[in-house]
Amino acid sequence: MSTSSTHLSAKAGPSPQTVLVVEDEVLIRLVIAEYLRECGYRVHEAVNADEAILILRAPEVSVDIVFSDVEMPGDMDGFGLARWVRANMPQTQVILTSGAERSADIAGTLCEAGPLLEKPYPTQDVVDRIRQLAAKANRS
Template sequence: MQEPARDELPGVMVVDADVLVRHVLAEYLRTCGYRVIEAASSDEAQNFLEHGEVDVDVVLVDAQAPGRVGGFGFARWVREKRPGIDVVLAGAPEHAAEQAADLCEEGPHLARPYDPQSVVDRIKRLRAARTRVDEL
């Protein structure tokens, strides 16, 4: 499979209250050619998706993200209201894996600590799977 051109890479929203984690991951994704939007809470992320002029294909959300609905609730909202956006739930505790399974593609969650390349690998698998489904 041929790698997509840098301008064809998906837009990614990183939702994490930890500013260091969020910025490091966002910068890594940008150096890989992704368009990245950062949000510190589920409220901020939901506002971007409801009212902003944003082009988001994948949301990476921390399971413990602050906000009215939190990380799990935001992942659920994205799955229900924006089905064209893939969801990766990061940092879900092991006991929450069953709850996360219906919210995320490619497995229930991305365990912490994770390295930025594992996020890129997950995004590539998600987008490849979506492309195959769209071609059917």
């Protein structure tokens, strides 16, 4: 995963979206979460799907986008989390990422952002996907 020296130009705008970063690899989660915060997003972090669902169910939390790894410890992987989000929080968008060979077709049916974001990815690509979702939502 690479960071970009131009990240400060990627500000989210006056009404930042809230992103839930679900990633069991600590370094990756911290880098992505910090980058998104620097870009103006509100960020929550979870290490697996169970923790993510607890955050998503919290009445004081409103999440616009779930950015989740596919491969995670626990009973539910990222695809399962995406299915849960679509069934229980249809207004919340999902972006999936993976370093493993997985079917892009599965991700495409679960994510408005399209196919998997493959690891390693530049951190700016995460912001680009979030912006794509925001633009798509504004057109609807």
